[in-house]
Amino acid sequence: MDWNRVEGNWKQMKGKVREQWGRLTDDDLDQINGRREQLEGKLQERYGYEKDRIRRDVDTWYDSQTWH
Template sequence: MDWNRVEGNWKQIKGSVKEQWGKLTDDDLTAINGRRDQLEGKIQERYGYQKDQVRSEVDDWYNRQRW
């Protein structure tokens, strides 16, 4: 998986992330700035998910993206 695509296109991708995880605020998305570890941490914080569940959800979301 090439997460560099997400980091490089973060401004365009934020909308898709917000659709998937609506509890993330605009401030959260700005702070995340495309970094996967930050995204996973914020999802855990907002939703109370376990680390494995978050990783799986992020992987699923990433694989659904049409680059």
């Protein structure tokens, strides 16, 4: 997985991330700034899921994107 594409296109990706995980705020997205670890941490905080589930959900979301 090439997460660098997400980091490099974060301004465009924020909308897609927000569509998937609507509980994330604009401030959350600014703090995440494309970093996967930050995204996973914020998702755990907002949704209360365990780390393994978050990792799988992020992988599934990434794999569903048509740009990679």
